Amino acid sequence: xxxxxxxxxxxxxxxxxxxxxxxxxxxxxxxxxxxxxxxxxxxxxxxxxxxxxxxxxxxxxxxxxxxxxxxxxxxxxxxxxxxxxxxxxxxxxxxxxxxxxxxxxxxxxxxxxxxxxxxxxxxxxxxxxxxxxxxxxxxxxxxxxxxxxxxxxxxxxxxxxxxxxxxxxxxxxxxxxxxxxxxxxxxxxxxxxxxxxxxxxxxxxxxxxxxxxxxxxxxx
Numbered sequence: 001x002x003x004x005x006x007x008x009x010x011x012x013x014x015x016x017x018x019x020x021x022x023x024x025x026x027x028x029x030x031x032x033x034x035x036x037x038x039x040x041x042x043x044x045x046x047x048x049x050x051x052x053x054x055x056x057x058x059x060x061x062x063x064x065x066x067x068x069x070x071x072x073x074x075x076x077x078x079x080x081x082x083x084x085x086x087x088x089x090x091x092x093x094x095x096x097x098x099x100x101x102x103x104x105x106x107x108x109x110x111x112x113x114x115x116x117x118x119x120x121x122x123x124x125x126x127x128x129x130x131x132x133x134x135x136x137x138x139x140x141x142x143x144x145x146x147x148x149x150x151x152x153x154x155x156x157x158x159x160x161x162x163x164x165x166x167x168x169x170x171x172x173x174x175x176x177x178x179x180x181x182x183x184x185x186x187x188x189x190x191x192x193x194x195x196x197x198x199x200x201x202x203x204x205x206x207x208x209x210x211x212x213x214x215x216x217x218x219x220x
Contacts, residue, residue, distance in 0.1 A: 014115035018098045025091045083141045096126035166193040189213040
């Protein structure tokens with residue numbers, strides 16, 4: 001394969017978006033390596049990104065809608081995104097998808113519409129391959145968060161609900177560690193309904209610290 005052939009395939013109508021995204025990922029990782037500034041967003045024990053988002057990000061986070069995000073959370077857990085940082089997962093998934101699409105279009109002459117449709121199963125396959133590849137690192141990611149810091153203790157901390165919760169429904173709560181906002185998966189301690197925006201306190205946690213239990217803060 002000549003360099004010109006590589007460019008023609010990489011920037012074909014089918015692969016241009018994937019190539020640009022992969023290039024941005026490379027720039028991100030180079031920036032991280034050179035500056036040492038990790039701006040990763042991970043779905044960890046303290047859930048640095050909200051699932052089920054309506055895109056309102058003045059504070060740098062997505063905000064969940066009011067309905068039950070449990071199904072979405074189960075999907076993320078299946079992909080180990082409650083353990084593995086999102087940027088690690090997305091970068092590797094994107095690379096696998098790009099390689100699959102690149103070589104598919106190199107070895108087979110596909111019409112543009114077929115190549116675009118093929119990206120979706122390739123993306124799903126890339127995500128599954130990434131899950132398997134990163135699985136051996138799960139114990140490491142469980143011990144430390146994505147910045148290599150010891151996990152924070154959240155019991156007794158207060159914050160604001162970002163979705164309504166009631167009974168066994170799982171919702172989201174935002175807390176601040178210093179000036180850094182973090183988002184946790186929470187349930188109502190006694191099952192009572194707590195509305196979006198309510199100020200609450202963390203009073204209990206599951207043994208694996210994936211879900212925290214909250215009650216209305218006495219200060220509000």
